Amino acid sequence: VRVIVRVCACDCVRVIVCVPSLCEDLLSSVDQPLKIARDKVVGKDYLLCDYNRDGDSYRCSTEYRDLYFEGGVSSVYLWDLDHGFAGVILIKKAGDGSKKIKGCWDSIHVVEVQVRAGAPLPVQTGINNVNCFYLPNLGNMDMENKIRSTLNEIYFGKTKDIVNGLRSVQMLADKSKQEALKNDLMQVLSQRSKQQS
Amino acid sequence: MADFEEQLSDEEKVRIAANFIIHAPPGEFNEVFNDVRLLLNSDNLLREGAAQAFAQYNMDQFTPAKLDGSEDQVLITEHGDLGHGRFFDPRKKQSFKFDHLRKEASEPQSHEGEVALRPWRDACDEALRAYVKDHYPTGVCTVYGKTIDGQQTIIACIEGHQFQPKNFWNGRCRSEWKFTISQPTAQVVGVLKIQVHYYEDGNVQLVSHKDVQESLIISNEVQTAKEFVKIIENAENEYQTAITENYQTMSDTTFKALRRQLPVTRTKIDWNKILSYKIGKEMQNA
Numbered sequence: 001v002r003v004i005v006r007v008c009a010c011d012c013v014r015v016i017v018c019v020p021s022l023c024e025d026l027l028s029s030v031d032q033p034l035k036i037a038r039d040k041v042v043g044k045d046y047l048l049c050d051y052n053r054d055g056d057s058y059r060c061s062t063e064y065r066d067l068y069f070e071g072g073v074s075s076v077y078l079w080d081l082d083h084g085f086a087g088v089i090l091i092k093k094a095g096d097g098s099k100k101i102k103g104c105w106d107s108i109h110v111v112e113v114q115v116r117a118g119a120p121l122p123v124q125t126g127i128n129n130v131n132c133f134y135l136p137n138l139g140n141m142d143m144e145n146k147i148r149s150t151l152n153e154i155y156f157g158k159t160k161d162i163v164n165g166l167r168s169v170q171m172l173a174d175k176s177k178q179e180a181l182k183n184d185l186m187q188v189l190s191q192r193s194k195q196q197s
Numbered sequence: 198m199a200d201f202e203e204q205l206s207d208e209e210k211v212r213i214a215a216n217f218i219i220h221a222p223p224g225e226f227n228e229v230f231n232d233v234r235l236l237l238n239s240d241n242l243l244r245e246g247a248a249q250a251f252a253q254y255n256m257d258q259f260t261p262a263k264l265d266g267s268e269d270q271v272l273i274t275e276h277g278d279l280g281h282g283r284f285f286d287p288r289k290k291q292s293f294k295f296d297h298l299r300k301e302a303s304e305p306q307s308h309e310g311e312v313a314l315r316p317w318r319d320a321c322d323e324a325l326r327a328y329v330k331d332h333y334p335t336g337v338c339t340v341y342g343k344t345i346d347g348q349q350t351i352i353a354c355i356e357g358h359q360f361q362p363k364n365f366w367n368g369r370c371r372s373e374w375k376f377t378i379s380q381p382t383a384q385v386v387g388v389l390k391i392q393v394h395y396y397e398d399g400n401v402q403l404v405s406h407k408d409v410q411e412s413l414i415i416s417n418e419v420q421t422a423k424e425f426v427k428i429i430e431n432a433e434n435e436y437q438t439a440i441t442e443n444y445q446t447m448s449d450t451t452f453k454a455l456r457r458q459l460p461v462t463r464t465k466i467d468w469n470k471i472l473s474y475k476i477g478k479e480m481q482n483a
Contacts, residue, residue, distance in 0.1 A: 019236050152448055155401040160444045162368040162393045163403065166357050169434045171331045 034092045034106045036073055047075040047090040072105075084114040107144060210237055211246030218250045219257070222394040222402065224360035224367035226254060230298075251297035252282075259356035259371045261337045262302040264293055272339040272354050274373075285310060287341050288322060314342025314349055317378055320418035321351050324426040332433070333357040348377040353429070365397035374429055376413055378421075383413045385428050389436050407436050 035048045072093035078085055091107040168175055205213075214233045221229035237243050254260075256278065261270040269288065271277070273295060277285040283292050285308055292308035295301070310318075322340040329336040336357040343350055358369035370391045376383040387409035395401045409432045415421050 150399075151401075155395060155399060156444055156448060158366070158395050159393045159401055159403045160441060162359065162366055162395065163370075163391060163437065163440055165334070165359055166368050166370045166391070166393075167333050167336075167433070167437055169332075169437050172334065173331065 033104065034090055034108070036092060045073045047073055047092055081112065081114075083116070084112065086110070086112040109143070207239075207242055207246070211242055214243060215247045215250035218247060219254055221254065222367055223258060223358055223369035223392055224362065225394070248297070255295070255297050255300070258369065259337075259354055260300060261356060262293070262295060262300070264289075264302045264305055270337045272337055272356055274339065274354050276341045276343065276352050276354070277339065279308075285341075287318060287339065311342050311344060314344070314351070314378075316418045317349075317351055317421070318342030320422035321353060321425060324419075324422040325353055325355070325429070328426045328430055329355055329357075332430070335359065348379050350375055350377045351425075353425075355429075366393070366395040368393040372429070372433060374425070376425065378415050381415055383415055385409075385411045385413045385425065387411075387429065387432055389433060391440065403440075405440060409436075 036045050037048050038044075039046055072091055074089070074091045076087055076089050078087035087110075089107070089109040089111065091105070093105045094103070170178075214237050217233050218226070218229055233247075234240065234243055255273045256275045258273075260273045262273055262284070263270050264286075267289075271284075271286040271288065273284055277287070279285055279292055282294055282297075283304075284295050284302075285292050287310050289305075290308060290310060291305045293302045293306070294304040296303070318340055322338070325338050325340060329338045333355070334357070336355060338353065338355045340354070341352045343352065353374040355372045355374075356369065358367075360367045368391075370389070372387060372389045374385060374387040376385045388406060389409065390406045391403065392405075393403040411428045411432070413421070413424055413428060
């Protein structure tokens with residue numbers, strides 16, 4: 001059994017060559033799979049996206065990545081705003097190709113942190129990672145977990161249900177007999193419980 | 198960003214449009230057609246240049262067709278293509294014109310098909326119809342008897358679909374089974390395909406196919422048809438069961454390997470702990 005997950009990168013290019021004026025809009029609203037590049041100086045992989053053209057690069061909390069992804073590549077890009085800062089947190093994890101299954105998980109989290117005027121600033125103690133201060137707030141935003149659960153239960157569960165609605169392994173006549181029996185049983189049981197109460 | 202200075206030629210644009218159309222998920226041909234129409238911005242170009250794509254799509258998808266006054270459906274496939282937009286219905290022994298955009302059949306005419314193969318074709322059709330009724334809530338089948346490269350061949354096509362765009366999903370399964378009756382033992386060759394698209398607040402597609410090969414002993418028409426359909430039933434049951442099991446495996450292993458639901462510690466991360474650990478570490482190193 002071979003199952004294919006479609007990647008829309010080629011289709012994006014096809015639409016753009018037909019209608020070049022759509023280029024900017026399309027690329028900003030469609031997420032492409034994250035690309036990995038190698039930083040030869042440091043000897044580490046990092047991820048490319050639309051946001052890391054300007055802004056500083058910074059290695060994100062690897063604890064989170066390793067606990068949830070057991071590996072993978074992550075990159076964080078931050079830039080200043082007038083009243084705070086914004087950033088994008090990228091995570092890419094490819095399956096190890098074992099058990100004849102290929103897959104890839106890309107996360108793109110875009111965050112904006114607003115610092116209200118007059119709010120106490122985190123104490124600068126010579127540590128260069130002021131951003132650590134905000135870490136618990138960012139970390140607790142559990143969108144990824146919700147999406148992962150949704151993918152597992154709803155999307156995969158639903159497509160499986162649709163497949164089983166197209167064809168039945170069990171003979172349809174047997175299936176409807178079973179349904180009828182089940183309904184009869186339920187009727188009898190509910191009548192009994194009404195009598196008892 | 199690359200600068201597309203040169204305009205693409207009409208021919209190239211039509212080729213791209215046709216490609217999008219051919220890959221439209223089941224039940225979404227009209228949506229893709231309308232979107233592509235906007236991109237191309239020329240109805241003439243689309244209609245003339247992509248006419249082949251419309252026909253190709255229906256033949257690939259095993260689109261069911263119905264003639265007025267009949268409840269029975271016939272599949273549009275390459276095996277029934279008579280040219281000039283006409284298709285063959287081997288069960289009714291007639292040909293008809295098919296409008297690929299409107300998906301409408303018209304102008305029926307009597308058409309014999311290959312007479313020598315008729316008993317085999319009829320026996321297989323009857324056995325297959327009963328099987329399809331038993332397993333496909335909305336299934337349609339068409340069986341052809343054709344001589345191909347000198348070999349007398351039976352080709353069985355099955356299609357079943359559910360389109361529910363209001364619930365943001367569409368699905369279709371197709372299978373094609375062939376064998377030749379020229380030798381005492383035949384090789385049955387089958388291709389099974391499933392495609393499901395679910396797009397409520399997201400976008401998930403299942404696109405799957407499987408190739409099957411089995412041996413079949415050729416005896417008389419009725420017995421052979423019975424064995425043929427048994428092979429089909431077993432293979433299609435096995436395939437469907439494997440897909441269902443695959444979902445469980447995928448959930449338990451691969452998906453987990455990409456992103457776990459909980460960390461290995463089985464508890465959610467305590468971010469404040471990590472923060473104090475990090476600050477502590479940095480203070481040590483400072």
